[in-house]
Amino acid sequence: MAFTSKAVVLPHLLAAAAIIGCGENQPPIIEESEHLILRGPSDVAVCGGTFPHMESEVILIRLLFGGSSSPVDYAWMPESHFGADEFPCSSSGYACSFDRNVYARTLVSTHELVHASRHSIPSVLEEALAEFLDAPMSADADILAPREELWEAFERGWLNVAFTYGLYQRAAHFISFLVDSEGFDEFVEFEARLQSLDGAKDASFERWKSVFEDVYGESFGETWAAYENYPDCSPAQFHRPLSACAALGERVPEATLTPAFATAPDPGSIFERELDCGQDSIYGPIVDGVPPSRASLHVVEINNPLATSVWVSLTGEINDGGFAILTNCGSCWEGAGVLVSHDAPKVLVNLESGTYALVLGQALKSSGEVGIAFSY
Numbered sequence: 001m002a003f004t005s006k007a008v009v010l011p012h013l014l015a016a017a018a019i020i021g022c023g024e025n026q027p028p029i030i031e032e033s034e035h036l037i038l039r040g041p042s043d044v045a046v047c048g049g050t051f052p053h054m055e056s057e058v059i060l061i062r063l064l065f066g067g068s069s070s071p072v073d074y075a076w077m078p079e080s081h082f083g084a085d086e087f088p089c090s091s092s093g094y095a096c097s098f099d100r101n102v103y104a105r106t107l108v109s110t111h112e113l114v115h116a117s118r119h120s121i122p123s124v125l126e127e128a129l130a131e132f133l134d135a136p137m138s139a140d141a142d143i144l145a146p147r148e149e150l151w152e153a154f155e156r157g158w159l160n161v162a163f164t165y166g167l168y169q170r171a172a173h174f175i176s177f178l179v180d181s182e183g184f185d186e187f188v189e190f191e192a193r194l195q196s197l198d199g200a201k202d203a204s205f206e207r208w209k210s211v212f213e214d215v216y217g218e219s220f221g222e223t224w225a226a227y228e229n230y231p232d233c234s235p236a237q238f239h240r241p242l243s244a245c246a247a248l249g250e251r252v253p254e255a256t257l258t259p260a261f262a263t264a265p266d267p268g269s270i271f272e273r274e275l276d277c278g279q280d281s282i283y284g285p286i287v288d289g290v291p292p293s294r295a296s297l298h299v300v301e302i303n304n305p306l307a308t309s310v311w312v313s314l315t316g317e318i319n320d321g322g323f324a325i326l327t328n329c330g331s332c333w334e335g336a337g338v339l340v341s342h343d344a345p346k347v348l349v350n351l352e353s354g355t356y357a358l359v360l361g362q363a364l365k366s367s368g369e370v371g372i373a374f375s376y
Contacts, residue, residue: 025086026075040076047277047284047294058117067118074102106287110134120201121194122208123158128171133242136235139339145170154205176238177230180331190215236337244357245329256301259310259374272316272371275362291321295361304353312338314345316370321363324372326356
């Protein structure tokens with residue numbers, strides 16, 4: 001994963017001409033079920049937990065939002081095996097989707113699974129939802145595009161404005177506001193009503209704004225005025241990564257960690273794991289502008305008796321490609337999120353005591369344990 005504020009995300013669309021002629025170049029099927037078809041080069045290893053992790057995300061998306069029962073067809077097409085002329089996405093893009101088909105340079109693109117698992121809604125909201133449910137790629141609140149750029153995207157349509165990573169984050173930030181202001185059930189009802197629109201993906205602002213006002217019971221202008229008071233914060237705080245947030249309701253914490261007072265490591269302040277690609281809890285490879293990584297998902301309890309800011313550090317074998325995402329799946333009002341990586345291995349954040357989801361990542365070329373440590 002690339003954790004940088006400089007990343008640019010390109011449109012997740014396929015030209016019809018690109019789709020035609022791609023079929024014969026698609027990689028063979030690695031594994032399949034009624035929910036997911038996973039393709040990839042036959043000579044490249046896939047970590048043991050990859051298929052069940054991706055399949056569970058498809059199931060979870062459809063449990064939340066409904067959608068087609070057809071399997072998502074996910075074609076992993078790494079650069080080592082498929083050149084730019086064979087990859088049916090934008091020349092510098094990492095993934096794209098069309099209907100139930102995904103084409104990706106990486107495995108486990110939750111963003112694309114959100115697109116391919118459901119019926120579409122208006123593009124600006126579709127991209128916002130996909131980004132909101134994906135793991136954050138930056139911890140920098142300054143990357144958010146100005147709010148007026150999102151309003152312009154509402155009025156003109158997603159395809160008629162300049163695409164930047166910051167605009168994706170601003171759109172996801174707006175979804176965070178809706179969910180935390182009125183509740184998730186209200187947003188699910190809104191999303192379902194949008195799916196039922198004729199030509200939903202291309203619906204104009206006026207059309208989908210009318211649906212919004214029916215569901216939320218106030219004018220969109222009133223909602224936007226309230227949104228102006230929603231503070232900016234790190235994407236690591238307002239994103240709600242799908243599998244990680246689901247794990248908070250399903251898993252007993254694996255450890256209770258208390259920040260250390262001394263500079264010397266305290267075993268009770270560190271959580272480390274060895275990420276063996278053969279294990280059924282490890283998924284990957286994940287590729288996003290850095291060396292391929294593998295990852296695992298955990299739940300930990302944080303005990304912060306001082307109720308003050310805490311240093312969070314990436315530990316263990318942290319070559320380029322290593323990262324940790326810690327989140328309580330909250331918001332810019334009450335959430336807490338941390339993202340540390342090889343480029344930024346130590347950050348100071350406000351962490352209250354509580355239960356957190358933890359995603360650990362490590363470069364495929366690395367060995368040994370990788371983890372996260374807490375200190376005052």
